[in-house]
Amino acid sequence: MSADVSATDRPVPAMGADGGEPQNAWLWGVDPAEAAGPGLPQVLSPGERHRMRRFRSARDRRAYLVAHTLLRVALTERVPGVPPAAWHFEAGPYGRPELAGPPGAPPLSCNLTHTDGFVACVVTGGAPCGIDVETVVREPGIDRLARRLLTVGERVRLEALPAGARRERFFRLWTLKEAYTKARGLGLSLPFDRIAFALGPPRLLHAPDEEAPGIWTFAQWAPTPRHIAAVAVRGPARLQIAAVPPWAPPTARSGPGTDAMRNVEGGPRWSTSRSAG
Template identity: 40%
Template sequence: MAMGVQTERISGSPPPGEREISVWTLPTDIMAAADGPRLSAVLDEGERARANAFRLEDDRLSYCLAHGLLRRALSTLSPGIPPSAWRFERGPHGKPHIAGPIETDLAFSLSHTRGLVAIALARGLALGVDVEADSRDVNGVEIATRFFSRDEANALRALPAETCPRAFLALWTLKEAIVKASGRGLTQDLSSFTVELDRPPRIASHDASLADASRWRLWHARTGRHHLALAALDADPEHWTIVHRRLAGWDSPVH
């Protein structure tokens, strides 16, 4: 039976004919090991090989669910193209993009972690999305001191112990989303730019390796026990709106 979907308009109020950044999230606990073959059926040979490389069944299912959801989302926006037909290539720094079967300006980003998968889609934008579980046992200050900017590490160090872990994960997901959107991925130095957790979050400073801060639009939210972050270039709120679709099940109808 089809399960429901909650749709939330996050920000922006463009006029009719609006341009939309669509963020889809889906919990992984709805799936069981028996669902693996059904999910992998829409994947290509390379995706199935990467899925089978995961040692743990939960990780394998999360991968299949994320990549299957991406294919379903792309087909929802491109009626007539079956989910299994999409083909992908990777750029010089590993960022995936659509290679067929049609020419399209659709851009996407995907992320998956234990418990949740996320997809972001829009037309003609550079996008990055990231999710992390809130329950991750990490020393945020230590990691930030090694890899983040000095200002970010100092800001975390100044926080009370009870709020620091969540602030760290908010920063982590935002920075991961930014480097995905930049196209440079792991080659982008995480200490080369500073994110401030304002409402909305923003890039406070950066070096020449990153696009100007005024061009970035950032969004962060908690969804259940997870942190969800989005980064997009040139998506000003007057012309672009962010819509978060929380799917309750694989078969949830989406419009």
């Protein structure tokens, strides 16, 4: 069963009840170097600012700042009555930040990711969700990483590809596994070499303690020529993307950001699926 997917360069409507229909999942992504500037809202908590200052490089501090600002503003786009600075997060049992307030706010679920040159976040109406983006050119030792992160079957299929195609396939699998484990809230406690995906379109085959692999919705895309991203949502979902930060002026929303989204398989902008059970 395919999920509904749309792209937009305008703010999406405020969240409402889905009544059993596929749940909306809103996604935002941006280059932190382009998003950081005088218009960036000052909404981080004291704890977030403390963690940001612990990064040694200015580039990493900027990525953290933009990613956490993006998530807070994205949440307020969904619930306009809550100011971005009022959202409260607490670490879950495996270290994942979980939305924990303010009191009376809708039971949203969210996740963020940042890497060199791109940050992104996803917000749903409560369905567990995860998002990951990786820099495709970052890691030279694909074979070494594959032995640690892929199943035996995934490695066999990877090694059968021409050398030029291996890197893209590896990063597709890696980002899917990161997004899925983040959605489950278990992080690195789930061994990646026991989580199996099929590609084109992406679907979960099996994972530890996963009784219903077919219930998940996955999407994958290349936000820039240097990055591959993946999102996982538990249950049916309509995936919508705003390719610029919500605080950007209206003129920026008609810019090239949305057009920069391209599918890693060379087809439509997105590659999306429900898993097969």
